[in-house]
Amino acid sequence: MKFETLSVIGLGYIGLPTAATFASRGLKVIGVDVNQQAVDTINSGGIHIIEPDLDIVVQSVVQTGRLRATTTPEPADAFIVAVPTPFKDDKQPDLKYIEAASKAIAPVLQKGNLVILESTSPVGATEQMAAWLAEARPDLTFPQQAGEDADICVAHCPERVLPGKVLVELVNNDRVIGGMTPKCSQAAVSLYKLFVQGECVVTNARTAEMCKLTENSFRDVNIAFANELSIICDKLDINVWELIKLANRHPRVNILQPGPGVGGHCIAVDPWFIVASAPDEAKLISTARQVNDHKPEWVIETVKSAVFDLLQANPGKSVKDVTVACLGLAFKADIDDLRESPSLDIASKMTDAIGVAVVAVEPNISADFALGLQLDVVSLDEAIDIADIFIVLVDHSDFKRSLPELLKDKVVIDTRGIV
Numbered sequence: 001m002k003f004e005t006l007s008v009i010g011l012g013y014i015g016l017p018t019a020a021t022f023a024s025r026g027l028k029v030i031g032v033d034v035n036q037q038a039v040d041t042i043n044s045g046g047i048h049i050i051e052p053d054l055d056i057v058v059q060s061v062v063q064t065g066r067l068r069a070t071t072t073p074e075p076a077d078a079f080i081v082a083v084p085t086p087f088k089d090d091k092q093p094d095l096k097y098i099e100a101a102s103k104a105i106a107p108v109l110q111k112g113n114l115v116i117l118e119s120t121s122p123v124g125a126t127e128q129m130a131a132w133l134a135e136a137r138p139d140l141t142f143p144q145q146a147g148e149d150a151d152i153c154v155a156h157c158p159e160r161v162l163p164g165k166v167l168v169e170l171v172n173n174d175r176v177i178g179g180m181t182p183k184c185s186q187a188a189v190s191l192y193k194l195f196v197q198g199e200c201v202v203t204n205a206r207t208a209e210m211c212k213l214t215e216n217s218f219r220d221v222n223i224a225f226a227n228e229l230s231i232i233c234d235k236l237d238i239n240v241w242e243l244i245k246l247a248n249r250h251p252r253v254n255i256l257q258p259g260p261g262v263g264g265h266c267i268a269v270d271p272w273f274i275v276a277s278a279p280d281e282a283k284l285i286s287t288a289r290q291v292n293d294h295k296p297e298w299v300i301e302t303v304k305s306a307v308f309d310l311l312q313a314n315p316g317k318s319v320k321d322v323t324v325a326c327l328g329l330a331f332k333a334d335i336d337d338l339r340e341s342p343s344l345d346i347a348s349k350m351t352d353a354i355g356v357a358v359v360a361v362e363p364n365i366s367a368d369f370a371l372g373l374q375l376d377v378v379s380l381d382e383a384i385d386i387a388d389i390f391i392v393l394v395d396h397s398d399f400k401r402s403l404p405e406l407l408k409d410k411v412v413i414d415t416r417g418i419v
């Protein structure tokens, strides 16, 4: 299959780097997003997210006319759907963005097109997307109706790139390609091979869906183990960081790092898709989610004890005279992404939970963005001057360099083990 034009639906953390990378390999890429502001920013050569080197690539492909953004889908040889797949209040997957994307591209589909779902999805979502497309376009045939003879090929090719290293991992990681038929898989392989240097490994759509969920659940369960250890060690007065370093000297032990909880739109979400599909069977996966989700509450309780100790030592002070500085709001180091961030959760709940004043420091967000957070966001220097207690919530590289010295004589709760 030959591809000249590609349309990427959803220009977020995955869609935009993917669109830009394809464009940098010579494809004519049409990026589609419902957010007019994002579309305008991209068309002016800028980016609306933080990801190392992405600005340079986007600027170059927009300048050469290889990437153009719009809010209205246009015909193309292939379509990549990279929209969010959140969960609802009851932790059931919410496919409304995939449904909307399917309905938006259906009118411009043409015989011979390939449609790829990249969004992390519950098992069965690719078949569901194909069903929505078929419903909207009864004049075309789809793999669920015509198998290998279908007019439109459909595949699931989950993204697996690490935020902060997206451009490198997009090219180097192996790619799981799950076509609804072998022909669909081959079509998708020939598209990704335009830039993927890793191996493109073929399977079916359901296995590809489950594979992505499995990878993130594996990590979630392992982080839960580290988080549980940190709570046990606190109780037993053992330094968990030292403990993990020691245990990891065993040739078959590799424990991950505890933190304030698990954030992001992936690891904190995807395991619930497995639980939703097999609620009685997915016991460990569900417990791990609960352990990780509980960690922010535990951090707040720890801060409460520190505040209590501080007031005991300073009888003239009352709780509202105490200022707690939350250092970091992003869900992990060196990014600006606050989605599902346990750090933001902790900072936002602290005043109500304990009664202290809270200031927050997040070097990776703009002043304008900070204004919308309903938090007193200050510079690190200002926080050092005014706060009584410091909680290290994110291990940003800058923090790793400066905090050990800056917090030397301060009351510190270090959820990341960097000071």
Ligand code: SAJ
Residues within 6 Å of the ligand: 120, 159, 160, 161, 162, 163, 215, 216, 219, 223, 256, 257, 258, 259, 260, 261, 262, 263, 264, 265, 266, 267, 331, 332, 333
């Ligand atoms: N975390 C810890 N301790 C650790 C590692 C991570 O507390 O030892 C926390 C982080 O601070 C963060 C959360 O876990 O809050 C998730 O961070 P992460 O770096 O583990 O993963 P993500 O969410 O940035 O990206 C993951 C990756 N999946 C795996 O590594 C299996 C990435 O490859 C996926 O593409 C991405 O999810 C996704 O989009 O699904």
